[in-house]
Amino acid sequence: MATGHTDPRRRERIIAATLDLIAEEGVAGVSHRKIATRAGVPLGSMTYHFSGIEQLLRDAFGRFADHIVAVFDAHLAAPTDRDQACEAVTDLVHVLSEGSQRDLVLSQELYTLAARQPVYRAITHEWMRRSRVHLEKHFDPDTARQLDALIEGLTLHRALSREPHDRALTREAITRITTTAGHTEPA
Structure with a gap:
C-alpha cells in the first residue's frame, strides 16, 4: 500500500x-x-x-446520499411502464426497510443535522431532487414528489415497526398515489 x-x-x-x-x-x-x-x-x-470535521461530515454525508440515489437508480432504471415502475417502487421500499440498519441510522443522523443546519439541508435537498429525477422517468413531478415522501415514510415505519406491514399494503399505498385523478404520464 x-x-x-x-x-x-x-x-x-x-x-x-x-x-x-x-x-x-x-x-x-x-x-x-x-x-x-x-x-x-x-x-x-x-x-x-x-479542512476540518465539518468538511469531512459534509463529504461523508454527500457520499452516503450518492449511495442511496444509486439504490433508487438500480430499482427505477429498468421499468418500461407505469405498472412495472409501481412494482419497482414497492421493491425499493422493502429493500430499503429490510436492508442495512447502517443506512437507516445514517439517514436519520443526516435528517437530524439537516433540521438544524442549512449546509446539511442542502445535501438532503439535492438527495431528494436526484431521487425524484429517477421517479420522474415514470411519473409526473407531483406524483414523484409524493412517492419520494411515501418511500421515506414507509421505509422508516417498516424498519422500526415490531410488525412491519406487508408488501400488499406498500403496493396499495403506491397505487393510491399513482392513480389519483389529475396525474398524467411524464413527458
Whole structure:
C-alpha cells in the first residue's frame, strides 16, 4: 500500500470510516482521532484531506446520499411502464426497510443535522431532487414528489415497526398515489 499523501485510497477510507462511526456512535461520537484509527491512517491525514470535521461530515454525508440515489437508480432504471415502475417502487421500499440498519441510522443522523443546519439541508435537498429525477422517468413531478415522501415514510415505519406491514399494503399505498385523478404520464 502507498504511504504518506500518495495513497490514492486514503481519502475514501477516511470517508468510509466516518460513515461507519456515525452509524455506530452517532455524529456526536465521531472525532478526528477515532476516524483516523478506524481508517488506519495517521492523524495528520485528517487535516491533509479535510479542512476540518465539518468538511469531512459534509463529504461523508454527500457520499452516503450518492449511495442511496444509486439504490433508487438500480430499482427505477429498468421499468418500461407505469405498472412495472409501481412494482419497482414497492421493491425499493422493502429493500430499503429490510436492508442495512447502517443506512437507516445514517439517514436519520443526516435528517437530524439537516433540521438544524442549512449546509446539511442542502445535501438532503439535492438527495431528494436526484431521487425524484429517477421517479420522474415514470411519473409526473407531483406524483414523484409524493412517492419520494411515501418511500421515506414507509421505509422508516417498516424498519422500526415490531410488525412491519406487508408488501400488499406498500403496493396499495403506491397505487393510491399513482392513480389519483389529475396525474398524467411524464413527458
